[in-house]
Amino acid sequence: MNTRSMIFTLYGDYISHYGNKIWIGSLIRFLHEFGHNDQSVRAAISRMNKQGWVQAEKIGNKSYYSLSDRGVRRIEEASQRIFKLKPEKWDGKWRIFMYSIPEEIRNIRDELRKELVWSGFGTMSNSCWVSANINDSQVQDLIEKYDIAPYVDFFVAEYKGPHEDHNIVEKSWNLDEINQKYQEFIGEYSQKYVIDRNKIQKGHMTDAECFVERTKLVHEYRKFLFVDPGLPEELLPEKWLGGHAAALFSEYYKELAEPALRFFESVFQEANELNQKDEAYDVMDHPYMIE
Template sequence: MDKQFNTRSMIFTLYGDYVRHYGSVIWIGSLIKLLKEFGHNEQAVRAAISRMSKQGWVKSEKRGNRSYYSLTEQGKARMEEASKRIYKFESQKWDGYWRMLVYNIPENKRSLRDELRKELVWSGFGNLSNSCWITPNPLDEQIHRLVDKYEIADYITYFKSTYEGMSTPQSLVDKCWDLEDVNQKYSDFIKEYSEKYYIDKNLIEKGAISDGACFVKCASLVHQYRKFLFIDPDLPEELLPNQWLGNSAATLFNDYHDLLQPRATQFFESVFE
């Protein structure tokens, strides 16, 4: 049993990797049973799912005396975006433009400002200066979703622009993101998970591991790798450092996930209602 994972983010992982492929809806009883494998108790699961419901990620419906939870449109969009970034193999090509978002949110809406900052970091924006955020990625869709979600059209100005100096695009990147730190974390991930990969490959070939254990390992792998969504801005290859380890980490993640997924899915289906 593994208690190191926060219940709410573990639920996000399960929705992203499993539930959304099964109609995006699950009975709370199944969710409790699945999370028990990681050492989470019923009370923690109910509290976390109720919080996610208040935040607009899921909605509940009663069928008889049973509660079912399904992803909202906002939840589906987030899962879709996360999944695209988690299961990609390499960085995209750059169109040479920077997207620049400037906000001017009044002091009496400070909590809104904090929420927006978190969302911008998650989407891969970098903070260039106070209230000015940039990204080389075409994130127009995500920005419009954010503006609608928080109803902040009046406070946001959004540009698609070219960088005219005074330095290089590379120095802009260094100013906005600590890629050295991200690269070090990729290095740690590769070291830890290549070892685990070979051990589990061996166990699976020998038939010496249960479906339940594969499920726990697979969800834990996704859960750990998902953390890179919060720190890696997913920059185009032209803007990445020479010794970038993100692509090697992605290959390892995909190979390991493919190894565990069939058995993990069997376990999920045995519990899922």
């Protein structure tokens, strides 16, 4: 599992609910549970800092990291989509995003494509992206972030034929492929859910093990945010498995939630208490700092 991606998962599922700031030592401790070493964690959080996802703060001789405003927005978007059990009601309109970005800034074009997929867009034709989601503010953020206003156009429109709205879906996304990914998730995690539920009920699973499994569960389910456009129910095929996967995720998550949280809080609180003691020693060692 990618270290940077795991850090995003930890921020979204835990850290953002506890003041949004964490000591690098605690972050390393949590990532050790998944086999990541100190160096990989420091390198990943440094990259995230340079990319504008997190911001660094020095307190005494210790480094802390918190989500930037951009990071907070991304985590909030992800959380809303991850824990949404049913698709939102469609307003019957399509968001159409078109661009013609110069070759000399094609690196921006590549990044933009990833962001559009994240926001639920699909490619109807070359450089013409469509979405059935109400994501107008996200699009405006992208235009400002990449400073591409001269090269893009954005429309909100109704489809007037000659085909049905489902025809746009078929052109823009491979729903069979996405449904297959949901089938694989259900096949693997329905079995794991039953096994872990029995272990927890019998007291055969530690808090640390529940923390690892809950984090892995969120980490795997979060991947659907990069492939599933989150289409409204009206546009989904009859045998769509997204709802089944969402229900399974929700039940499994609830089963692991309490013991996983106990482990997180124990490590998080222990680090805070240790750091407070260190700060007290610092003040005693440097009395001139006391006003």
